Amino acid sequence: LGGIVDPRAGAALRDGAGRGSRALRKHLCQVLGARPTAELPELIAAAQTAASPSSDAGDGDGGGGKNGQDGDGDGDDGALGREADLWRAVGLGAARAQAAAQPEAVERAVVAMTARLGEVFAYELRYRLLGALAALPGTAALAAVEQALQTTATAAAERTAASAQDAGLRTVVATALAGNAAPGARRLLRGLLAGADPGVRGRA
DSSP, X not given: OTTOOXXXXXXXXXXXXXXXXXXXXXXHHHHHHTSOGGGHHHHHHHHHHHOOGGGGSOOOOTTOOGGXXXXXXXXXXXXXXXXXXXXXXXXXXXXXXXXXXXXXXHHHHHHHHHHHHTTOOOHHHHHHHHHHHHTSOOHHHHHHHHHHXXXXXXHHHHXXXXXXXXXXXXHHHHHHXXXXXXXXXXXXXXXXXXXXXXXXXXXX
């Protein structure tokens, strides 16, 4: 379906998001992210529609593996996994739109991801949203990342459980920032290098 231009192929792929093994889910995200950028609005709408009240709270990692990195276990993470996968695909689509000099499409994606990041606390969702935003060079995307990192750092200082999650989020951000040549990304990366977690410093 990934190579079929017909929008119905994109709709079928979106319907399959969040299902199957972790490897299959990852591949489907990549296929969705590689779809024509004209389908990005539909992809954003699908991610927004997938949002559920249970996605807005909770400390679970959604089966994302150590420090939120991709695990290889099988299984379906339900509504939370579906939404996280769709936002991951939105981030990939936004990166393609950025490369194709389509600023309006990028802005639309950034606005949607930033809004969701500001209201959600589920770890897997924050992991996917932060990784997607940190890869984009725009000021708004990087400002959202910086604010979210400050929020997680505050939570980590108050709760032991949040400390591991903070490290996981900083790790995915450092990985994304490493491939981002924007001056704002370089500044954030230098800040992560000064952090205490050796895993985060290694990614930065």
